[in-house]
Amino acid sequence: xxxxxxxxxxxxxxxxxxxxxxxxxxxxxxxxxxxxxxxxxxxxxxxxxxxxxxxxxxxxxxxxxxxxxxxxxxxxxxxxxxxxxxxxxxxxxxxxxxxxxxxxxxxxxxxxxxxxxxxxxxxxxxxxxxxxxxxxxxxxxxxxxxxxxxxxxxxxxxxxxxxxxxxxxxxxxxxxxxxxxxxxxxxxxxxxxxxxxxxxxxxxxxxxx
Numbered sequence: 001x002x003x004x005x006x007x008x009x010x011x012x013x014x015x016x017x018x019x020x021x022x023x024x025x026x027x028x029x030x031x032x033x034x035x036x037x038x039x040x041x042x043x044x045x046x047x048x049x050x051x052x053x054x055x056x057x058x059x060x061x062x063x064x065x066x067x068x069x070x071x072x073x074x075x076x077x078x079x080x081x082x083x084x085x086x087x088x089x090x091x092x093x094x095x096x097x098x099x100x101x102x103x104x105x106x107x108x109x110x111x112x113x114x115x116x117x118x119x120x121x122x123x124x125x126x127x128x129x130x131x132x133x134x135x136x137x138x139x140x141x142x143x144x145x146x147x148x149x150x151x152x153x154x155x156x157x158x159x160x161x162x163x164x165x166x167x168x169x170x171x172x173x174x175x176x177x178x179x180x181x182x183x184x185x186x187x188x189x190x191x192x193x194x195x196x197x198x199x200x201x202x203x204x205x206x207x208x209x
Contacts, residue, residue: 001049002026004180005103006049006103006105006176007048007049007100007101007102007103008048008049008050008051008100009028009042009043009048009049009050009051009098009100010024010026010027010028010051010053010075011027011028011030011050011051011052011053011054011060011064012024012027012028012029012030012053012054012094013030013031013032013035013052013053013054013055013056013057013060014029014031014032014054014055015031015033016029016031016093016094019054019094020091020092020093020094021091022079022089022090022091023079023089023090023091023094024053024075024079024082024087024089024090025088025089025090027053027094027095028094028095028096028097028098029094029095029096030096030098032054032055032056032059032060035060035063035064036063039067041097041098042064042067042069042098043098043100045100045102045209046067046068046069046070047070047071047171047172047173047195047209048069048071048100048102049071049072049073049173050064050069050071050072050073051072051073051074051075052064052072052073052074052075053074053075053078053079053082054078054079057074057075057078058074060074061073061074070170070171071171071173102209105176105191105193107176107179107183107189107190107191108190108191108192108193109166109190109191109192111192111194111206111208114166114168114192114194114206115206117166118141118142118204121143124163124164125163125164125165125166126143126144126145126159126160126163126164126165126166127141127143127144127145127166127168128144128145128146128147128159128165128166128167128168128178129141129144129145129146129147129167129168129169130146130147130148130149130152130167130168130169130174130175130177130178131146131148131149131169131170131174132148132150133146133148135170138198138199138200139198139199139200139201139202139203139204140198140202141168141198141202141204142202144168145158145159147159149169149174149175149177149178149181152178152181152182153181153185156181156182156185156187159182159187161186161187161188163188164188164189164190165182165187165188165189165190166189166190166191166192167179167182167189167190167191167192168191168192168196169196170195170196170197171194171195171209172191172192172193172194172195172209175191175192175193176191176193178191179191192206193209194206194207194208194209195207195208195209
């Protein structure tokens with residue numbers, strides 16, 4: 001996400017004094033003991049990716065996810081995993097104010113074009129739903145193919161290279177990651193950067209972020 005200049009919020013849950021000795025660049029300090037009362041600091045956009053690390057990250061995940069941020073995750077391996085992967089650390093005082101500004105992304109398909117494709121289909125395009133199976137079980141767009149974003153690289157051979165692939169998820173975050181993966185593999189691809197809700201009958205509602 002850093003390399004692709006994607007907008008996200010990175011939260012260091014350690015006490016400020018400990019965090020100042022070495023933190024991931026771009027982190028915002030919200031000590032775990034203060035997290036429950038810090039909801040007002042977080043973005044109004046519930047689709048914002050929130051990444052947590054530090055002591056109590058699992059509990060922090062439950063708290064933030066409970067506020068409605070569906071793209072909340074815990075950094076695998078935490079700070080140690082980051083440094084082992086070659087990530088650099090900064091020292092000094094961390095930011096304490098969260099700033100989240102979504103950025104227009106290359107490869108986006110317009111909501112209007114996506115709706116037309118979902119309603120009428122197109123011989124040269126397919127819709128790829130990259131949500132997890134439990135999400136898809138609650139409803140999917142008629143005719144869409146489902147391959148979870150985390151399985152996409154290993155299952156890419158299931159997709160045709162003679163058609164344009166349009167990816168979507170719930171908020172656009174995983175759809176963009178799928179777009180990046182498929183583009184690197186040589187597919188013609190775009191993604192829906194919007195919030196979409198789908199019911200059991202395949203009816204959907206799309207909201208611009």
